[in-house]
Amino acid sequence: MRWRIHGERTVHDTPWVRLRSLDVEQPDGARVAYDVVRLRDLAVTAAVDDRQRVLMMWRHRFVTDTWAWELPMGLVEDGESPEAAAARELEEETGWQPSALRELVYAQPAAGITDTQHFVFRADEVRRVGEPTERNESDRVEWIPLAEVPGMIARREIVSGATLVGVMALLLEARLP
Known part of the structure; x- marks a missing residue:
């Protein structure tokens, strides 16, 4: 049909x-x-360290007037690949730079009403290159143990659709043999 x-x-x-x-x-x-x-496409990065922690930002979203933890993310610019956008946003928003990215999951968050695509990447090796250059995104950036993520979701400390898709994909990967 x-x-x-x-x-x-x-x-x-x-x-x-x-x-x-x-x-x-x-x-x-x-x-x-x-x-x-x-809408423009969205690129998201789930950076995971060797202690099985994910890099997240505590953010206020004025549209809903809510605070929650999110993965670094941003719009894919004209002529930019989703992977390049994910790396750029990670560095701008957190001060961490990935050595490599791999696709974690792809989503169309509301295909019945919008054409936006969400590209979520995973970075297993990142290095600190300085302070975040984007000052309007977050005032807290922390490494969160993946084991704490399910409880955070249940307590509505993680509510962003793109972040939920990314962290749930991380949790699925961690549980698969």
Whole structure:
């Protein structure tokens, strides 16, 4: 059952959010207007050290007025690969630089309403290169034991969708033979 797009028009357009109205044909033949949010892709890094700790940031999200732990993440810039964006964001937000990244998990967080893709990478070797250069992201960066992550999720100390996908993938990897 495939939906067909016959056209698209701009409703609202900013560098952050693009709201579009699509003229779609549903599988039953009905043509309807369907609003979608077009967002830039997101790159996320789960840095894990040899003590099985993950590097996280304590953040305030003003939109929801909540505080929670998150993995370093940011938007993929035009012409930039998701892997390069993940490495850049890790360094800018935490002051740690990865020696290598490998894809941990890929997600489409809300494919029925938005086209954004989330690319989550794992870094097993990182080195401290200085203080974070991005001053508006977090005032706390800490290495959190992976064993504590399930309790943090249960207590709603980790709520970001991209972070949840990343840490759950880490936990799955740790449990697989």
